[in-house]
Amino acid sequence: MYSLLRTIWLIxxxxxHRRVTVEYPERKAYLAPRWRGRIxxxxxxxxxxxxxxxxxxxxxxxxxxxxxxxxxxxxxxWYPQQFRINFSRCIFCGYCEEACPTYxxxxxxxxxxSEYDRHNxxxxxxxxxxxxxxxxxxxxxxxxxxxxxPGKDKGQAENEEPPFDPKRLLP
Amino acid sequence: xxxxxxxxxxxxxxxxxxALLTWxxxxxxxxxxxxxxxxxxxxxxxxxxxxxxxKILFKEDWVPPFSDRLGFILAPAIVMASLLxxxxxxxxxxxxxxxxxxxxxxxxxxxxxxxxVYSTVLGGWASNNKYSLVGALRAVAQMLSYEVxxxxxxxxxxxxxxxxxxxxxVAAQAGLWFVxxxxxxxxxFMTAGIAAIHRLPFDLPEAESExxxxxxxxxxxMKFGIFFIGEYVGIVLVSAMxxxxxxxxxxxxxLPPLLWFLTKTGAFIAxxxxxxxxxxxxxxxxxMAFGWKLLLPLALLNLMVTAAILLAT
Numbered sequence: 001m002y003s004l005l006r007t008i009w010l011i012x013x014x015x016x017h018r019r020v021t022v023e024y025p026e027r028k029a030y031l032a033p034r035w036r037g038r039i040x041x042x043x044x045x046x047x048x049x050x051x052x053x054x055x056x057x058x059x060x061x062x063x064x065x066x067x068x069x070x071x072x073x074x075x076x077x078w079y080p081q082q083f084r085i086n087f088s089r090c091i092f093c094g095y096c097e098e099a100c101p102t103y104x105x106x107x108x109x110x111x112x113x114s115e116y117d118r119h120n121x122x123x124x125x126x127x128x129x130x131x132x133x134x135x136x137x138x139x140x141x142x143x144x145x146x147x148x149x150p151g152k153d154k155g156q157a158e159n160e161e162p163p164f165d166p167k168r169l170l171p
Numbered sequence: 172x173x174x175x176x177x178x179x180x181x182x183x184x185x186x187x188x189x190a191l192l193t194w195x196x197x198x199x200x201x202x203x204x205x206x207x208x209x210x211x212x213x214x215x216x217x218x219x220x221x222x223x224x225x226k227i228l229f230k231e232d233w234v235p236p237f238s239d240r241l242g243f244i245l246a247p248a249i250v251m252a253s254l255l256x257x258x259x260x261x262x263x264x265x266x267x268x269x270x271x272x273x274x275x276x277x278x279x280x281x282x283x284x285x286x287x288v289y290s291t292v293l294g295g296w297a298s299n300n301k302y303s304l305v306g307a308l309r310a311v312a313q314m315l316s317y318e319v320x321x322x323x324x325x326x327x328x329x330x331x332x333x334x335x336x337x338x339x340x341v342a343a344q345a346g347l348w349f350v351x352x353x354x355x356x357x358x359x360f361m362t363a364g365i366a367a368i369h370r371l372p373f374d375l376p377e378a379e380s381e382x383x384x385x386x387x388x389x390x391x392x393m394k395f396g397i398f399f400i401g402e403y404v405g406i407v408l409v410s411a412m413x414x415x416x417x418x419x420x421x422x423x424x425x426l427p428p429l430l431w432f433l434t435k436t437g438a439f440i441a442x443x444x445x446x447x448x449x450x451x452x453x454x455x456x457x458x459m460a461f462g463w464k465l466l467l468p469l470a471l472l473n474l475m476v477t478a479a480i481l482l483a484t
């Protein structure tokens with residue numbers, strides 16, 4: 001009996017407590033920089049697409065919401081002809097970001113993407129591609145990778161040693 | 172003419188008040204649970220009531236094909252009608268009441284509260300649904316056991332006031348509110364009153380967590396709305412009775428009688444909502460044991476001690 005009365009009294013005292021509700025549209029909650037929200041495709045510092053259409057994100061995606069189609073430029077660079085993310089399926093797990101070898105696909109602190117029509121949640125490449133570098137300024141995949149592209153031969157990448165010549169006998 | 176104006180005035184105020192209580196309850200619960208509750212529609216969310224009304228009116232009014240049609244339709248009407256009619260006997264101020272019932276107003280109200288259980292039973296039975304039936308069964312048992320001392324607890328008041336007339340009961344409290352000499356009766360009546368209108372600690376007929384919605388599982392649209400409003404009318408009724416029988420009704424210094432009555436009733440309504448925020452639902456057997464083994468003896472004790480003291484003096 002006493003505990004019942006005490007409960008009632010304690011609940012009554014909550015009249016004078018601060019409310020925990022954050023009134024959302026007027027006040028926005030703090031989102032950490034590493035918040036996993038809307039997915040974007042970033043560009044490297046030269047303004048080129050970072051995505052090399054390796055399909056790793058599509059493979060890593062547990063709900064299969066990423067679709068892309070590889071294309072090839074004249075110099076041998078790969079790029080996605082199509083890149084489509086169905087956000088009505090996406091669970092924002094961030095595996096695609098983890099899988100991406102070129103930091104192209106990134107999750108951003110933005111979740112306000114509600115739509116009245118499901119079809120509007122399917123984002124095409126032009127919706128996903130941003131003009132900036134995202135979370136990794138200064139990173140350019142082709143500058144550090146060993147792949148030869150026009151203007152950069154084997155061994156010319158950053159921190160890359162010249163290619164080993166197997167016909168040389170010296171160690 | 173004056174009588175008609177009073178009837179419709181009280182009816183209108185009651186129904187609007189009962190609808191507004193849905194908003195009041197949600198706001199107060201929010202306050203006690205450290206959140207806001209509805210605050211988007213209109214000033215402080217007041218128009219939430221209108222929004223809910225529009226929503227509920229436009230829902231499909233579905234009568235299940237497996238139900239007993241007549242009973243199914245009748246059930247919500249009974250709770251609303253019986254509880255609204257009970258208000259006819261409650262004297263709000265010396266000038267405002269509908270009909271003093273020839274001095275048996277209290278009996279009339281108790282009778283009407285007893286009638287209201289038919290809506291629960293009928294609704295549960297006619298729905299032809301397991302959850303509803305279990306809810307209805309619980310409602311019957313709860314009503315039967317709590318009805319007993321709903322009346323018994325008031326007999327102390329009746330003995331002291333020497334009348335079943337609510338006006339005389341209020342008049343008899345001019346010196347001292349009955350809550351002091353009849354404290355046991357007050358506690359027992361309040362508990363039984365909450366059980367009679369199956370409000371939250373005693374909402375076993377509904378019991379969302381076990382019976383989905385208990386006796387009104389199959390109800391939709393405005394039929395559900397009437398059950399819902401009927402429950403709030405019940406809260407207002409029991410609060411008004413508590414104010415009238417134990418807290419001196421319209422009596423009070425300085426402020427006009429109407430304001431006193433409304434303040435007291437409002438305080439009890441708020442208290443009922445506080446109970447909802449604070450207390451968990453007891454188990455079914457606990458409810459029965461609590462009623463028969465604790466409250467009934469208390470009510471009887473209260474009655475006998477009151478009678479003995481009155482006889483001695």
